[in-house]
Structure formats: C-alpha cells, structure tokens
Amino acid sequence: MSMLSVIMEAANNLAPIAKMGAGIGAGIAAIGAGIGIGRIGGSAMEAIARQPEAMGDIRTNMIIAAALIEGVALFAIVICVLAIVL
Amino acid sequence: MKHFNHHIFRALFFFILMFCTSALFANEKEKENKGGEEKFNAGEMIIDHITDAHEWHIMTVGETAVTIPLPIILYDNGRIVTFLSSHFPKEYKLETEGTNKGKIVKVSENGDVDKNAGVPLDFSITKNTLSLFFSLIILCVIFISIARLYTRNPNSAPKGFQNMIEFVILFIRDEVIKPAIGKKYERYMPYLMTLFFFIFFGNLLGLVPFFPGGANLTGNIAITMVLALFTFTITTFSGNKSYWLHMINTPGAPWWLKIPIPLMPLVELIGVITKPFVLMIRLFANISAGHIVVLGFMALIFIFGQINTGLGYGTSIFSVAFSVFIGFLELLVAFLQAFVFTLLSSLYFGMAIEEHEHHEKNNIEQAH
Numbered sequence: 001m002s003m004l005s006v007i008m009e010a011a012n013n014l015a016p017i018a019k020m021g022a023g024i025g026a027g028i029a030a031i032g033a034g035i036g037i038g039r040i041g042g043s044a045m046e047a048i049a050r051q052p053e054a055m056g057d058i059r060t061n062m063i064i065a066a067a068l069i070e071g072v073a074l075f076a077i078v079i080c081v082l083a084i085v086l
Numbered sequence: 087m088k089h090f091n092h093h094i095f096r097a098l099f100f101f102i103l104m105f106c107t108s109a110l111f112a113n114e115k116e117k118e119n120k121g122g123e124e125k126f127n128a129g130e131m132i133i134d135h136i137t138d139a140h141e142w143h144i145m146t147v148g149e150t151a152v153t154i155p156l157p158i159i160l161y162d163n164g165r166i167v168t169f170l171s172s173h174f175p176k177e178y179k180l181e182t183e184g185t186n187k188g189k190i191v192k193v194s195e196n197g198d199v200d201k202n203a204g205v206p207l208d209f210s211i212t213k214n215t216l217s218l219f220f221s222l223i224i225l226c227v228i229f230i231s232i233a234r235l236y237t238r239n240p241n242s243a244p245k246g247f248q249n250m251i252e253f254v255i256l257f258i259r260d261e262v263i264k265p266a267i268g269k270k271y272e273r274y275m276p277y278l279m280t281l282f283f284f285i286f287f288g289n290l291l292g293l294v295p296f297f298p299g300g301a302n303l304t305g306n307i308a309i310t311m312v313l314a315l316f317t318f319t320i321t322t323f324s325g326n327k328s329y330w331l332h333m334i335n336t337p338g339a340p341w342w343l344k345i346p347i348p349l350m351p352l353v354e355l356i357g358v359i360t361k362p363f364v365l366m367i368r369l370f371a372n373i374s375a376g377h378i379v380v381l382g383f384m385a386l387i388f389i390f391g392q393i394n395t396g397l398g399y400g401t402s403i404f405s406v407a408f409s410v411f412i413g414f415l416e417l418l419v420a421f422l423q424a425f426v427f428t429l430l431s432s433l434y435f436g437m438a439i440e441e442h443e444h445h446e447k448n449n450i451e452q453a454h
Contacts, residue, residue: 060261067426071364074371 022083025076033073037066126392128385135381136302136374138214140171140180144297156216160190162206171210178206214309217301221288229283258282258428266432267439274435277320281313282428289373289420293413304423305374307366314366317431322358325438332442333358365430372423376416383409 044062048055134143142154155172169175181191189205232248244252263271263278288304303309333354335344343350383405391398 063422064426064429067368067422070372071368071426074375075364075367077375078367078371 018083022080025083026080029073029076029080032076033069036069036073040065040069126385126388128382128389131385131388132378132381136305136377138212138302138306140210140212142213142216142297142301156211156213158190158208158210160206160208160210162192163204167206213301214303214306217288217291217298217303218309220298221284221291221303224287224291225280225283255279258425262425262429263432266429266436268436270439274320274324274432277316278428278432278435281316281431282424285313285369285424285427286421289423290417292373292377293416293420302374302377305370305377307370310366310370313369313427314362317365317434318358318362321362321434321438324435326441328440328442329438361430361434365427369423369427372419376412376419379412380409380416383412 040062044058047058140158141156144152144154146152153172155170158169158171160167160178167175167178169178174180177193178190179193181187181189186205190208191205228247228251232251235244235248258279259271259275263275267274285304288309291299292302292304294300334348334351336350336354339350387398387402387405390401
C-alpha cells in the first residue's frame with residue numbers, strides 16, 4: 001500500500017527522481033571509465049614488460065587512448081548534469 | 087620514544103579541541119551581534135566561479151567587494167548601448183529568474199520588465215572575453231618575439247625561452263601533424279599550432295587563482311564550440327572528391343547496407359557532425375570538471391567551518407593538500423586536452439585530404 005503511494009507521489013513530482021537518475025548515471029559512467037582505462041593501463045604494463053625499449057611509444061599511446069575514453073565518460077557526466085539542472 | 091610522541095599528539099589534540107569549543111561560543115555571540123550572517127551556499131559559489139559574469143570579482147574584503155566592472159555593449163533594435171556594469175541605466179536590468187535568467191532585459195518606466203520588447207543582443211566584454219584578450223596578448227607576445235629571434239639570427243642555436251617553445255613546436259609538428267596529415271601538412275600547420283597553444287595557455291590561465299588568470303575560459307562551451315566549428319569548417323572545405331565518395335559509397339562495407347536503405351551513408355553523415363561535437367564536449371567537460379573539483383574541496387573548508395571553526399581549520403589542511411594534488415593532475419589535463427584536440431583535428435584533416443591508391447585487380451593477378 002505504501003509502495004503504491006510512493007509511486008503515485010513520484011508520478012506527480014519527477015524532480016527528485018531526475019536527480020537520483022543523474023547520480024546513478026554518473027556512477028555508471030565512472031565505472032565504465034574505470035574499467036576501460038584500467039584495461040588500457042594493464043595492457044600497457046604488459047607491453048612494457050615484454051619490450052622495455054618501446055616504453056616511450058607505449059606511454060604516449062596509452063595516454064592518448066585514456067584521454068579519448070575519458071572524453072566519453074565526461075560526455076555521460078555532462079548529460080547527467082543536464083538531467084539535474086533542466 | 088614512540089610512546090612519548092603518542093602522548094604528545096594526544097595532548098595536542100585535546101588542547102586544540104578545548105580551543106574549538108571556546109571558539110564556537112565566540113562565534114555564536116558574533117552572529118547575534120551582526121544579526122545573522124548568510125549561510126554559505128556551496129553550489130552557488132561553485133556556479134559563480136565556473137560561469138561567465140559581467141564583472142570580474144577579485145576578492146571581498148570585509149563588506150566591500152573588490153571587483154573590476156566590465157563594459158556592457160548591447161545592440162537594441164539598431165542602437166548600440168554601452169555602459170559599465172557598475173552603473174546600470176534605468177532602462178536595463180539583469181534578469182535573475184525565469185526564462186531570461188542571466189540575460190540583460192529592457193525595463194519600462196515603472197520598473198517592470200518590458201515583455202513586448204525583445205531581449206537586446208549582448209556583445210559585452212565579459213569576464214571570459216577579457217580572459218580571451220589576456221590569452222591573446224600572451225600568445226602574441228611570446229610568438230612574435232620568438233619569430234623575430236628566428237628571422238634575426240637564422241643560423242644560430244636557440245637559447246632560453248625560445249628553446250622550450252621550439253621543443254614543443256617541433257614535438258607537435260613531428261609527432262602529431264606530420265604523421266596524421268602527410269605531405270601537405272604545411273597548409274594546416276598555422277591553424278593547428280594556434281589551436282594547440284591557445285587551448286594550452288587558456289587551460290593554464292584558468293588554473294592560476296589570482297587576477298589575470300582564474301577565468302574559466304576553455305571551460306566555456308561557447309568557446310569550445312567555436313574551436314570545434316573551425317575544425318569542422320576546415321575539414322569540410324578541404325575534403326577532396328574521394329573523401330565525399332567514400333562517405334556515400336564506403337569501400338569495404340557490404341552492399342545491403344547501402345542500397346535499399348542507405349544506412350552506411352547515414353552513419354557516415356552522423357559521424358561528420360558527431361566528431362567535432364565530441365571535440366567540443368570533451369574539452370569543455372574536462373576543464374570544467376577539474377575546476378569544479380578544486381572549488382568543491384575549497385567549499386568543503388567553508389562548510390565545515392560553519393559548523394565549527396576548529397573543524398574548518400583542520401579540514402583546510404586536507405583540502406589544500408588535495409587541491410594541490412588535483413592541481414598537478416590539472417596541469418597534466420591542460421596539456422593533454424590541448425594535445426588530444428590538436429591530434430584529432432589533424433587526424434580529421436588527414437582523412438579529408440587522403441589520396442587513396444586504387445587497388446587494381448591486375449596487380450594481384452601479376453603476383454601469381
């Protein structure tokens with residue numbers, strides 16, 4: 001019974017739900033960025049361990065890939081911020 | 087010896103705690119005398135520091151706010167109206183709520199907002215515009231003096247500051263521009279170099295906390311939109327025939343993605359719009375997020391300081407330490423975002439002017 005009233009309350013006023021959704025979305029974006037950049041870092045470490053002479057090239061490419069993934073995660077964060085303020 | 091230090095720390099902790107409680111009472115009395123201070127609103131402070139404003143607020147000494155009033159230039163139905171932001175004439179006011187929040191609107195004689203007249207076009211020199219001019223001055227001074235050094239002594243080794251700038255210029259040219267664009271890289275080099283150094287210095291200026299720096303220049307989505315628009319325009323206008331043909335008839339994609347419903351051309355077209363859009367969002371979000379994190383740590387000090395002054399002082403140690411750490415990360419991000427923007431722009435230019443060799447079947451047959 002109280003569940004029903006909570007749902008009806010939510011249907012009337014969606015602003016707090018929007019904020020909760022934005023928070024969850026930002027958390028999922030952070031998880032995605034963490035997984036992606038973690039994998040890049042891991043394979044970069046393995047590659048450096050296999051061939052230490054290529055360390056400079058590997059480091060440069062790792063940083064470029066990390067910046068691109070971070071761009072996608074920040075894209076999701078911007079959408080979450082829009083969900084809060086609009 | 088360790089036991090002794092442990093006692094010293096405990097004594098110090100309780101000593102500070104004693105001071106805290108007395109300071110708390112002193113604070114209460116001050117509040118009653120002043121008639122209630124305003125509560126510290128962290129969200130408002132952060133938003134004020136991130137967004138653009140019509141005056142440059144430097145500091146607040148006691149009750150007076152030290153600000154630099156900036157000129158407001160409006161285009162109102164054919165008339166150009168200018169005034170300083172500290173002296174608003176009675177026909178205009180800064181709207182603080184509703185749909186026109188933050189914009190300057192016309193006010194009729196009795197003080198109400200004039201809803202029938204349109205909102206005048208705002209061409210004022212705002213905080214971000216002034217920061218843009220500072221960035222411009224710094225860029226011009228550095229690069230014109232270095233160019234003059236090169237023309238005056240063309241064959242001598244560079245020294246001093248010229249050395250550092252030459253290193254960065256050669257790094258960008260040899261690692262980013264030449265591999266991405268190929269033979270005709272010199273046509274695009276002026277734009278790409280300007281792009282890199284403008285974004286880099288803009289990011290760095292945003293990190294400096296006192297006067298000429300501190301405006302959130304590259305974290306303003308209008309500025310990043312203009313930069314992305316330039317990249318988009320140059321890519322579109324330098325696309326050669328094979329670039330557009332590949333968009334309509336992508337080589338290597340199966341025929342059923344192109345013929346009944348042209349899915350592949352649609353995807354390519356969306357890609358043409360999305361790539362500069364993502365460039366814009368990436369730079370804006372990275373720089374703004376960095377500023378918000380630093381401001382959040384600073385706001386934490388004041389939030390805790392409102393509860394208890396000693397707690398505020400204690401938090402300030404950790405907050406300042408974290409802010410310094412984030413500041414170093416922001417230095418890396420400043421360089422990295424400029425680098426990634428330039429790298430992606432040069433990749434797009436390279437893809438636009440790429441000459442594809444046509445793979446002929448004869449070659450394969452001859453190999454047998």
